[in-house]
Amino acid sequence: MASVFGAAVKRREDPRLITGNGRYTDDIQLPGMLYAAILRSPYAHARIRSIHVEKARQLPGVVAVFTGSDVAGKVGPIPTAWLPPNSGIKTPAHPPLAVDKVRYVGDGVAMVVAESRYIARDALDLIEVDYEVLPVVVDPEKAMAEGAPLVHDDVPGNVAFHWEAGGDPAPAFEQAEVVIRHRFRQQRLVPNPMEPRAAVAQYNAGSGDMTLWVTSQNPHIHRVLLSNILGIPEHKLRIVAVDVGGGFGCKIPCYADEALVAFAARELGRPVKWTEDRREHFLATTHGRDEVIDAELAGKRDGTMLGLRVRMVANMGAYLSTAAPGVPTILFGLITVGPYKIPYAHTEVYGVFTNTTPTDAYRGAGRPEATYVIERMADLFAKEIGMDPVEVRKKNLIPAEEFPYTTPLGLQYDSGNYHGALQKALDMLDYDRLRKEQEQLRAQGRYIGIGWSTYVEICGLGPSQVAGAVGFQGGLWESATVRVHPGGKVTVFTGTSPHGQGEETTFAQIVADRFGIPIEDVEVVHGDTDRIAMGWGTYGSRTTPVGGNAIAIAADRVLEKARKIAAHMLEVAEDDVEFTGGMFKVKGVPGRQVKFQDVVLQAYLAWNLPPGVEPGLEAQAFYDPVNFCYPFGAHACVTEVDPETGEIKILRYVAVDDCGPVINPMIVEGQVHGGVVQGIGQALWEGAVYDDEGQLVTGSFMDYAMPKARFFPKFETAHTVTPAPHNPLGVKGIGETGTIAATPAVVNSVVDALRPFGVTDLEMPLTPEKIWKITHGREAR
Amino acid sequence: MIPSAFAYERAQSVRDAVRLLESHQGEAKILSGGHSLIPLLKLRLTSPSVLIDIGGLSELRGISAGEDQVVVGALTTHAEVANSPVIKEKLPLLAEAARQIGDLQVRNRGTVGGSLAHADPASDLPAVALALDAVLTLEGPDGRNEIPIGDFILGPLLTALGGSDVVVSISFPIPKGRWKGAYEKYPHPASGYAVVGVAAVLAVDGGGLIREARVGITGAADTPYRAREVEAALIGKPADEETIRQAAEQADAEGSFSGDLFASADYRRHLCKVYARRALARALP
Structure with a gap:
């Protein structure tokens, strides 16, 4: 059999998805389900003088209306989970619904829960909010200037953090024959997965179990965070994100909306669904980029680069989203030198609050x-020296x-x-x-x-020790369980959470290749905290290098045990057994062999296992990359x-x-x-x-x-x-x-x-x- | 993106649609392909209390061609126009423009009558309709009447369609003699609408002089317009590149231009001239 590792196998997830048989969050229909809609601020910065929700409550079919003060103390606050060290980072409270002030257009003000999406939407128009409009700042450099409006009263100068890396590059600039100075703007982008955000929550009042189907790139991280936000212990909180229609980073963060849906389901004793529409997505889901960068490159006329100095002002929006502070610092600031041998480099980053949608990771x-x-600077340098x-x-x-x-x-x-x-x-x-x-x-x-x-x-991403050192509030290892069933079929459980990248296929290829079995015999399970022990999700191009290796290691552990059983079955020493093409063979004795599937069956029957070998055949790995x-x-x-x-x-x-x-x-x-x-x-x-x-x-x-x-x-x-x-x-x-x-x-x-x-x-x-x-x-x- | 509540009526005939419009007195809107109206409903930019669905009226669908004109039923989709062998043969310009409307879904659902009745100032068809001197047939409480496209489109999203009128068909006269047409479009990268769309028709006499010239421009200005100064600069002149180059310079002489995020008024004026020149160059018979 040709190796499936390296083969252009067609994506196994596609037939399901393109024939409409996927199960996205919005596809989920539960008996008695209610629908939520969120009223969002039309102003970028305003004080809320009063909110009147009575008319909305009286609309037939409306079940509940919640405002910021209704949920205060019951939901939230929404946390920031990447805190770069030595940056003086400030994380002002982020309430799930605005209480006294709105800070960007799209900021949540109230949530309506009704018998249908249509009624919920109509009710939004009946909520009366009296706003006192405040001065607005959208540009991060203007936000840092003296006298700029403050997005958060307790954050002077709107500076959320100030971070530096590298040593003093002065020696490079002293030797320089040429210095290129340039300012670059990274415009703000809006990540647009085909599927907008959505959540469905179901609470079992008898057991106290909460299930939340949600558009997530990292359901286990969401479980950790939502457990704190909602006060539901992790073993009572199940997060499911199996079919997710793209994310590009905007489904990493933990948003208030999804937490509110779970809160409402518990409060009302009925399942609640919320699905963002595209207009809402543009306003209320995190954006990407939006930075101003000043760069200086020191070089010699022969084309040698000597040193690089980079200063970035990053627009963080109105709040620090879950992973946001890590983006301009660790993921930008540590790799400014690119693929070049530049002896000296220094990066300085200001993260700044403005009255705009929060930014976070975007592909x-x-x-x-x-x-x-660095690539633009390389060209400018080339031009300068001819x-x-x-x-x-x-x-x-x-x-x-x-x-x-x-x-x-x-x-x-x-x-x-x-x-x-x-x-x-x-x-x-x-x-x-x-x-x-x-x-x-x-x-x-x-x-x-x-x-x-x-x-x-x-x-x-990445070595967990480094994750800790750079302020990521979690590990970045990955888990895998490879379970071989008695008939020789395999279920692989991964803690990563692919949502379009195709790992249901590539992960099956890894295992099929190692076991010498058809890819059809391998199922990959992801995106469900009740089925997968723990994991850190899919982002930062980590799924295959971290999650894939965890699977390879777990698969090898399965083979290690299978080899022991095979050697016992073949009545030879373990060292005399080789495994190729799905067959355990006695070295040098053609024909003396036993199929992988037969070994698996013996592992489960356990009629004749070697001494000290337990029945069953499955292995788990927790792989932390070095x-x-x-x-x-x-x-x-x-x-x-x-x-x-x-x-x-x-x-x-x-x-x-x-x-x-x-x-x-x-x-x-x-x-x-x-x-x-x-x-x-x-x-x-x-x-x-x-x-x-x-x-x-x-x-x-x-x-x-x-x-x-x-x-x-x-x-x-x-x-x-x-x-x-x-x-x-x-x-x-x-x-x-x-x-x-x-x-x-x-x-x-x-x-x-x-x-x-x-x-x-x-x-x-x-x-x-x-x-x-x-x-x-x-x-x- | 959820519309407010509306009642739904399905018209049994054009007469019936007119009657329903009359009985709802300005509260109703006609639904044909839905590709202009439904987005507006979802954004709650319009909230009619009644939608009158004419989608099932086969009398409004279809393409028929005679010696002098091609008549397109109001409910005919852009895809049907783009793929029609008759239109490709008799009025290739119309098929060429229809092919460039929106995307596949829009072309499969959107209708010729719906698009003209909606009168988006950046839609493609008005340019072609102007260049071909199209005439719309409307039906209202007092029966049918005909109205030239130039009198029909009054402004952005504004037409001469009466409150109880339904567009029945559009007839596109086939120019006489030696003629050719072309549509040159600069699509907005986001919406696909025309930032500028120029439809040009040129007919020449036996001596190689331009006998007839009509230029319709959409997208660039606040409303689609006939570039009459361009036309005047063409008629009676030799049908060559130099004539076209000079005439196209007048492409922004009519029309009221304003800028938006994507293109300033000055840039739009400039594009008018460039695209008029390109369309005319391809329309040289």
Whole structure:
């Protein structure tokens, strides 16, 4: 049998999902179920003078209306679970419903529970809230200025935290022949999974058990947090998140809404459902990015990078969402040097409160911003010293023989062959020929650009000891149970919580490969705290490198025991048994063998087990990685700009990624495609815009441009394989690389295309009018 | 995204729909494909107390072609128009524009009559209807009457449709002699609506001079308009690139322009000229 590890097996979850047989939270219907709707603030900053809910309560079909003061002391507060050390972090109380003040448009003010969604929605219009509108601040730098409105009265200057990493880079700047200084803006993005957030709660008053079906990337983390918020002990609280329609980070946080649904179900003794609508999603679900970054790069005229100084002001929104403080600090601030050998580096980050929707992780989370800054700086540096951007990269990429490589920011990059990936991308692109073609086309008045992004990312979160050291309020190991049933079929329980990434398939491949059994014989169970001991969920491209390795280890423990039983059955010493192709064989004696399934059956019958071996065949593993993983690669984007209208066309996109051994090339390619699309989305189209009153003016798909398939050419993808040396499978994460790499590749490409117009930088998103304003009435040189 | 309560009526005939509209006195809205109305209902931007569903009226559906014109029933979907062999043959410009409306779902459900009656200032069909001099047939309490598209669209989301009128069909005259049409669209990356959409029709005489020119522009200004200055600059001139280049410079002469988050008024004016030139270049017979 050909190995299933490395095979492009079709996603096993797809038939279920595409035939409408998935079971998303909103699909759940329970007898007697009620529906909740949440009244949200129309103002970005206002004092609540009074709330009158009587008319809403009197609407036929309304069962209950709860305000902030009704739930105070019974629900919440909503916690922040990543507290970077030595940052002076302030976590002002985050009530589940606003009590005295609303702090952003979308802030919850009251919850209606009714017999139908329609009645609940109608009742919202009957609630009368008297607001005293207060001055608003939406820009994080303005929020830090003297005299700015305070989002939280007890947080002076609106500074939520101030964090630093690295040493003093002054020596680099003293030696520098060239210093590049530049300011970058990372516009705010709105994560938009196809499925909005939803929750269904059912409380059993007899047993005191609460079940909460919820759109979560990490149900066990939600259990820990909601247990505290609701005062329900963990063994009485079951969180279920099996089919989740995408998350991209916005389903990591613990929100007030889901807690309120559980509270209402307990209070009213009936199941309660709440499903966010898309408009609500734009306002009330966490956003991503939104930072201003000042960078300084010290270098020599021969192209050597010497030092990097980065200062970021990050817009955290009105409250610190669950994992939010970790994003601009640990996930951005520690990897600003990218794949380059830069001896000195320092990062400084201010996290700032504003009257906007809270930000948190969004695919890539911090790493896209870091990659953007260093990749744009690399191009600016190249231009300044008159070098080809590829040559600058080649000169500074960390050489393959220097791994593991410790950066000046304290990370140890595990393994890499950065030059190898770059060379492969150069070959695929036929770079030298393309540069010549570019020159020829310019002469004809056509503007083609070639943009590069060589990246490394930190993922596979992560070693728990490090998690603690960087202020993550949890572990980052992962659990797996591999249970072999008497008939030889296998159930795998994982503490990760895939929600579109395809691990029901890839995890089955890992186990099928190890046991030499058909993939159909393996079932992967995830997303239910009653079925899975413990786990930390799916984010930070950790599912396969951490959860997958936990499964491999558990599977090997099963095999270890099976081998003992097989040796006993074959009447030889354990050392004389080898396991290949699903068969335990006596070495050197062809034909003396026993099938995996027969050994399994004996383990359960237990009629004749070797001494000291217990019946049954299952194993559990709690795998705590010794390091993060550092996938890397080289992406190149070729664009053409129409100088007459400013429209940008993507002509080619080449992605060479290295995530170690590939378990399923089709799924990996899918992850790269999706990631690249989202990365390009930031470069060209997406951008959440607030007006000065704190109103989100891009609050629907009519204004907020999501990438669409027709915007793209066929992507050209390839891989190099450099295993992670510290985990059994050697795998690295691939879920975010596309998003991390793509954005600067596109911007570098468009800037390159417009070089004849004297362009050195462009602010994202690169909307056509911005380009037109540059090219209009200007002669190319 | 949940509409407020409304009553639902299913019209048995066009007459019946008119009667229902009359009896509800401005409280009712006609539901055809639903792709303009239902989003408005969900956003509670409109809250009619009654919806009159005409979706089942087969008399309003279908495409028929004669020597001089193509008549499209109001309930005909954009997909049916885009894929119609008759329209592709007689008025390829109309099929070309219909293909670019919204997305697959919108084209499969959205209707020609519904789109024109809704009169979104950035929808595609008004440009083509203007360039082809389309005439709408309406039915109201006093029977049927015809109205040219130019008189029908009065402003953004505003038409000459009476409170108890139903759009029955749209007839698109087929230009005479040697002619060609083209639709050039710059879609908004989010909504897919036209930031600018220019439909152009050019007919030439035996001497290669432009005999007839009509240009409809949608999306760019506050309401779709005929670019009459462009047309005037074309008629009687040689049908060549130079004529077009000069004429297209007048594309923003009519129309009232204002900017939004995506495109300023100046940029929209500029796009009008560029897209008019491109549409006209492709419409050279």
